[in-house]
Amino acid sequence: MIKVVLLGTGNVARYLYDSLCKKEHIELIQVVGRNESTLDYFKHSKAAITDFSAIKPADVYILAIKDDAIAQVSETLALQNGLLVHTSGSVAMNVLPNTVRRGVLYPLQTFSNTPPYYAANIPFCIEAEEKKDLDLLEKLALSLSDTVHxxxxxxxxxxxxxxxFANNFTNHMYYLANKICEENAIPFSTLESLIKETTHKITTSKPFDVQTGPAKRGDTSIIKKHLELLQHSKHQEIYSLLSESIQDTYGNEL
Amino acid sequence: MIKVVLLGTGNVARYLYDSLCKKEHIELIQVVGRNESTLDYFKHSKAAITDFSAIKPADVYILAIKDDAIAQVSETLALQNGLLVHTSGSVAMNVLPNTVRRGVLYPLQTFSNTPPYYAANIPFCIEAEEKKDLDLLEKLALSLSDTVHxxxxxxxxxxxxxxxFANNFTNHMYYLANKICEENAIPFSTLESLIKETTHKITTSKPFDVQTGPAKRGDTSIIKKHLELLQHSKHQEIYSLLSESIQDTYGNEL
Incomplete structure (x- = not known):
């Protein structure tokens, strides 16, 4: 049995809560959040508290809060033993105070208000200073996912x-595609099979090998036509820069 | 029964050949290509020929060749009646000679050497000058796909x-993500569930509503850190420009 305290009430905390509650060999003993209202989601847990000084002893304390609050909040915690981990992709482990055993439990996924659709396959990236802590984290992570790195x-x-690149920027590409469709009375769903095919291809081939399109072919007349169709100078800049970068990648001159 | 002649031997022609051969109410009477070797794929068809002057009478002639050859090749065809259509996304219908009945049969998909995985769901976009030709094309397209626009x-x-944007540029984003993974000994497959989630989200929500990441949050310290990690100035430019464009979209100041 691994005793866990979850600190935070955002989208990552909610996902971890939902997942950890279901596990037999994990005991989620507390959820800690700053104010009552954000604890609503966890209210069927009797151990949802707002008092950061009333944290019970646990094996792992998971700090699932905003990146820029990790250093400060972790300093204020009065932990008795146990392993303190954060869940951020971009914050170093050593931002946590060196007075505690420390580590990282990073679920690589995009989290919104709704639970992730592909929740079952989220890879966890783990890190710890001590071998025994890495083993403990691995056990915890393997109970949540088949893929632990x-x-x-x-x-x-x-x-x-x-x-x-793989999520935020591709989503912005979809936004721009959607905008063009809307402006021309074309349903965005027309692009669905293309989008599915694109993401399928890169799981079976390297993205380098499956690039298509006017920039790859060096088709300057279509590139020129497309640039004329774009109404915003920033979107033209994006089109030009990405076309140039594709050309650079394949060594063609535009 | 719709009699069809297919002109061209590239990836789109191959896909159309594979699909049309299976249809009971379509008779693919000829495949026409410039040289013998490119006709290899169609060799189990007895009617694969290289002579563009020996085209038989048909209901629909599908010109599945490169964009920049459509105008020139279509001028040289001696067609007896029938409807001549091209399959390009970016070439206007009126590039075809006005001496024939003309139209467009555009399958919206990315085609490579291998057959598309999502071949069954490819939407067809059709256009014709005459109502009867549009009806004929619709009949033909509906035999290939449930979605015809x-x-x-x-x-x-x-x-x-x-x-x-939805395919070529997203694929380039995957290429850049893959490059970063390779340079840091991380398997690209780690990003698979994230990529699936991203494409799933935009089929159930608008891309505008599901944008996440440092640019959306206005997190300048992470953006700065990421820019330092990128080793090529063009990739830094892409990161900056796309982050700015996301900021512009959501009205946040960086």
Whole structure:
């Protein structure tokens, strides 16, 4: 049995709460949040509290709060033994105070108000200073996911950067595609099979090998036509820069 | 029964060939390609020929060739009646000679050497000058797909532009993410559930509503850290420009 205290009430905390509650060999003994209203989600747990000084002894304390609050909040915690971990992709482990055993439990997923659809397959990236803590974290993470990676703070930072390209920037591409569709009375759903095919391809081939389109082909006349269709100068800049970068990647001259 | 002649031997022609051969009420009477070797794929069809002057009478002639060859090749065809259509996203219908009945049959998908995985759901966008030709094309397209849209040349051009963002540019984002992973000894597959979640979200919500990440949050310290990690100035430019564009979209100041 692993005793866990969850600190935080945001989307990541909610996801962890939902997942941890279901596990037989994990005992979620407390959820700690700053104010009553944000604890609503956890109210069927009797141990949802607002008092950060009333934290009970546990094996693992999971700090699932905003990146820029991790250093400060972790300093104020009066923990008796146990392992303190944060859940951030871009904050180094050593931001946590060196007076405690410390580690990282990073679920690599995009979290919104609704539970993630692919919740069952979220990979966990773990890190700890001590071998026994890494083993403990691995046990905890394996109860939540089939995919657990031991990676360093530096690797995690790079992985988070890669995730920004793979999620935040692709979503912005979808936003721009959607905008063009809306402005021309075309249902965005028309692009659905294309989008599915694109993401399917990169799980079976390397993205380098499956690039298509006018920039890859060096088709300057279509690129010129597309630039004329774009109404905002920033969107034109994006089109030009990404086309140039694709050209650079494949060594073609535009 | 719709009699069809297929002109072209590239990826789109192959896909159409594979699909059309299976249909009971379609008779694919000829495949026409410039040289023998490119006709290899169609060799179990007895009617694969290289002579563009030996085209038989048909109901629909599908010109599945490169965009920049459509105008020139279509001028050289000696067609007896029938409807001539091209399959391009970005070429106007009126590029075809006005001496024939003309139209467009545009399958919205990314085609590679391998057949598309989501082949069954590819939407077809159709256009024709005459009502009877549009009806004929609709019948043909509905035999290939459940989703058929009647759209104008101008709409098609915009849709193709949207597809460049939704496919070509997202694939380049995956390439950059993959590059970062490779340089840091992280398996690219770690990002798979994130990528699936992202594409799932935009089929159930608007991309505008599900944007996450440092640019959306206005988290300048992480943006600065990420820019320092990127090793190529063009990739830094992409990161900055896309972050700015996300900020512009949500009205936050960086």
């Amino acid at each position: 031991k990676i360093s703070s530096d690797q995690r930072l790079h992985l988070h950067l890669a995730a920004v | 009647k759209i104008s040349s101008d709409q098609r051009l915009h849709l193709h532009l949207a597809a460049v």
